Amino acid sequence: MKKVIGVDIGGTKIRMGVVNETGQVLADKTIPTLLPLYPYLEKQILEVTKEFPDLTGIGIGTRGMVDATTGVVTFEKELEGWQGTPVKEQLEAATGLRVEINNDANCAALAEFRIGAATGFQKVVCLTVGTGLGGGFVFDGEIMNGTHGGGGEVGHLILYPNGLICSCGRPGCSEQYISGSALKRLIQEENVVDPETGQLAIPQNLFRLAANGHTSAIVARERFLSDFAVVISTLQAVLDMDCVVVGGGVSESADDWWENLLAKVEPLKLNPLELKRATFGNEAGMLGAAMLVIDQVN
Numbered sequence: 512m513k514k515v516i517g518v519d520i521g522g523t524k525i526r527m528g529v530v531n532e533t534g535q536v537l538a539d540k541t542i543p544t545l546l547p548l549y550p551y552l553e554k555q556i557l558e559v560t561k562e563f564p565d566l567t568g569i570g571i572g573t574r575g576m577v578d579a580t581t582g583v584v585t586f587e588k589e590l591e592g593w594q595g596t597p598v599k600e601q602l603e604a605a606t607g608l609r610v611e612i613n614n615d616a617n618c619a620a621l622a623e624f625r626i627g628a629a630t631g632f633q634k635v636v637c638l639t640v641g642t643g644l645g646g647g648f649v650f651d652g653e654i655m656n657g658t659h660g661g662g663g664e665v666g667h668l669i670l671y672p673n674g675l676i677c678s679c680g681r682p683g684c685s686e687q688y689i690s691g692s693a694l695k696r697l698i699q700e701e702n703v704v705d706p707e708t709g710q711l712a713i714p715q716n717l718f719r720l721a722a723n724g725h726t727s728a729i730v731a732r733e734r735f736l737s738d739f740a741v742v743i744s745t746l747q748a749v750l751d752m753d754c755v756v757v758g759g760g761v762s763e764s765a766d767d768w769w770e771n772l773l774a775k776v777e778p779l780k781l782n783p784l785e786l787k788r789a790t791f792g793n794e795a796g797m798l799g800a801a802m803l804v805i806d807q808v809n
Contacts, residue, residue, distance in 0.1 A: 513567050513808060516559055517801030518552070519615055520544065520573040522589050526793070527555065529563050530801035534626040536794070538563070548593050553605050560606055568609040568804035569602060572618030572796045576660040582612045585660050611803040617654045617663055618799030619791070620647025623756045625802050627790035632754035636746055637789070638665060639759035640739075643678075644686035648750065666690070668745065670738060688738045691761055697731040718767035736772050743786075744779035751782060758789030 512531050519526045522544060529538040538559075545551045560566055575587025575594065582599020602610045613621075620637030629635040629649075639645040646665030648655040655662040666686030667679055674683030687693060694714035697703075704727075705712040705720065712720055712728065720728035743755055757765070757772075765788055773786060791798060 513805060514563060514565060515568040515570055515801050515804050515808065516556060516563075516566060517797040517799070518556070518569065518571045519618065519796030519800055520548070520552070520571065520590075521615070521796075522574060525552070525555070526797045527559065528794070528797045528801065529559065529566070530798060530805070532805050534622075534798060534801075536798075539794075539797075544590070546591055548590055549596050549598065549601065552598075553602060556602065556606065560608070566608060568611070568808040569606065570618075570800035570803035570805070571598060571602075571610065571612040572615040572800035572803075573598075573612065574615055576664075577613050577656075578660050579611070579613050579654070579656045582610060584612075609804060609808050611807060613654060613656070613800070613803055614647070614660065614663070615796045615800075616645035617647040617649075617656070618797075618803065619645075619758060619789075619795035620649045620663070620756070620799065621654060621802045622791055622795045622799035623758070623787075623789055624649040624652070626798070627795070628756045628787040629754045632785070634750065634752040635754045635756060636665075636750060636752045637756045637758065638743075639789075639795075640690060640757065640761040641759040642691050644690045644742075645759070648752075650750075650752075665742065665746065668742060670742065685738070685742050689735065689742060694731070694735065694761070697734055701727040701731045701734075703727045703731055714761070715764060718764045722767040732768060732771065736768060736775050739772060740775035740779055743776050743784075744781070747781055747784055752784070754785045754787060756787045756789050758791070758795060762789060763792075 576585045587594045599610045623629045637647045644666035646663040668685045670685040671683040675687040677684035703712045721732040
């Protein structure tokens with residue numbers, strides 16, 4: 512049975528796993544993200560190949576934009592020196608194995624499409640609501656990368672023209688309104704005070720407070736979910752997908768808001784659409800990275 516390395520590169524940590532073709536994780540470790548990134552990454556991967564000499568490929572998911580054909584990181588400002596790195600070429604030369612690389616949200620989408628919540632669907636949009644808002648599109652088994660590796664950048668759809676300035680420099684991007692960072696701002700704007708602490712609520716508790724009838728928490732929740740529903744509806748108008756999978760850190764509290772989101776999306780649907788909660792949590796990027804290469808190797 513084929514075995515590959517799946518690597519998920521984040522801003523502070525890297526998760527690496529040895530994965531077989533059924534998605535079973537045979538080995539798994541998390542290491543800090545250290546700079547300069549490429550030589551550090553190569554060293555770590557070479558250590559894994561020594562332990563598992565029968566590996567057939569390496570899949571990598573990374574933050575930022577990637578040219579999936581050339582395997583070059585085309586845009587990434589937080590990891591200094593990573594932008595412009597020809598990861599595929601260098602790592603294939605170092606290991607002798609096939610290497611595929613893509614954006615981390617695209618990898619998460621691929622994992623949900625292949626072995627997760629979207630199994631059986633054909634046109635899938637995966638939305639990851641964490642510190643920001645990420646997206647990945649998998650249509651008929653293929654990741655929609657776009658011309659410059661920027662396909663699926665849902666967080667940078669303009670939701671409010673002339674709105675809040677995004678980290679990308681443009682005003683009104685959707686991740687300024689749908690993200691963990693947005694929840695912090697909403698809590699401040701609506702003065703959501705947690706009665707247990709007497710302090711402003713933390714984002715992890717906002718939806719629980721709203722579910723328990725906290726008035727200002729309900730207002731913040733409604734603002735957040737109304738914007739989220741509009742983004743989903745807009746994506747349907749453009750892509751006509753048959754499934755949306757919602758994951759990311761904010762989805763961990765979905766027991767307290769999922770039915771509210773479904774209710775807000777329902778009247779905005781143009782066609783039938785399934786909304787699913789993600790099967791995978793923090794391992795989604797690693798599993799999807801493995802899936803990038805698992806079908807490409809003998």
